[in-house]
Amino acid sequence: MLGWALTFLVIAIISGVLGLGGVAVIAADIAQLLFIVFIALFIIASIAHAIRGNTPPV
DSSP: OHHHHHHHHHHHHHHHHTTOHHHHHHHHHHHHHHHHHHHHHHHHHHHHHHHHTOOOOO
């Protein structure tokens, strides 16, 4: 999921440089949404791991 967020971020940057403002805004919004979802799922998974007593893999 983080890879998709970075992909949309790159699309937003490229389209912004090329002057495609609408595409850049939409791609940036999608990248931001995916990043927030990734962070939320990461926190939930970390808490679930800690509650079960498993140490995170190294």
